[in-house]
Amino acid sequence: MTEMTPATPTPAAKPKPRPRPQVMKLTDAAAQRITELTKRADSEIVGLRVGIKNGGCAGQSYTVEYAHEIRPTDEVVEDKGVKILVDPKAVLFLLGTEMDYKVDKMSAQFIFNN
Numbered sequence: 001m002t003e004m005t006p007a008t009p010t011p012a013a014k015p016k017p018r019p020r021p022q023v024m025k026l027t028d029a030a031a032q033r034i035t036e037l038t039k040r041a042d043s044e045i046v047g048l049r050v051g052i053k054n055g056g057c058a059g060q061s062y063t064v065e066y067a068h069e070i071r072p073t074d075e076v077v078e079d080k081g082v083k084i085l086v087d088p089k090a091v092l093f094l095l096g097t098e099m100d101y102k103v104d105k106m107s108a109q110f111i112f113n114n
Contacts, residue, residue: 047083
């Protein structure tokens with residue numbers, strides 16, 4: 001009679017984490033304008049910070065400012081050679097958003113298309 005040894009279970013493979021989708025994307029016009037702004041800054045900056053501001057009849061609006069440091073809670077978006085730091089309070093509002101830059105006769109501004 002042959003002796004049987006119990007089979008040892010093979011460990012289950014750990015599922016690979018899915019890559020997180022990028023919070024937002026930039027158009028070429030937005031990336032170009034951000035590059036221009038960062039070159040013209042008076043002091044050393046690491047990119048632009050995008051946040052959200054509450055208040056008024058319109059509800060919420062986006063804020064854009066120079067970022068002098070990367071905060072531990074910032075969501076870092078690198079697209080088309082520029083760096084955007086997204087405030088954690090704004091991440092859910094910006095998921096899937098495209099940041100553009102438009103110039104017309106009366107104004108020039110960043111536009112958030114979501």
